Amino acid sequence: MGRKAGTLFINPKNFGSLQKPCVKDMVTFLNCLTLNHNKDDKCSRQKSLLSACMEAQGKNRKPWGSVNYHLQRLNRGRR
Numbered sequence: 555m556g557r558k559a560g561t562l563f564i565n566p567k568n569f570g571s572l573q574k575p576c577v578k579d580m581v582t583f584l585n586c587l588t589l590n591h592n593k594d595d596k597c598s599r600q601k602s603l604l605s606a607c608m609e610a611q612g613k614n615r616k617p618w619g620s621v622n623y624h625l626q627r628l629n630r631g632r633r
Contacts, residue, residue: 562625
């Protein structure tokens with residue numbers, strides 16, 4: 555098992571510095587759920603803020619999949 559020799563690979567942990575704009579809203583929503591024993595009706599404000607943030611981000615992003623997938627796809631064309 556493991557990776558094949560000679561294949562391209564990028565460690566995804568190196569991309570930890572990418573922007574994560576909705577993390578603060580998600581953490582506040584999860585903390586609210588924890589404090590209220592998973593009753594989301596008491597966390598409606600945090601839920602709406604998180605939903606608004608996620609909707610705003612979804613309009614600007616293009617899904618391009620895994621970096622490793624695309625590197626392997628490009629490498630196949632080189633052979």
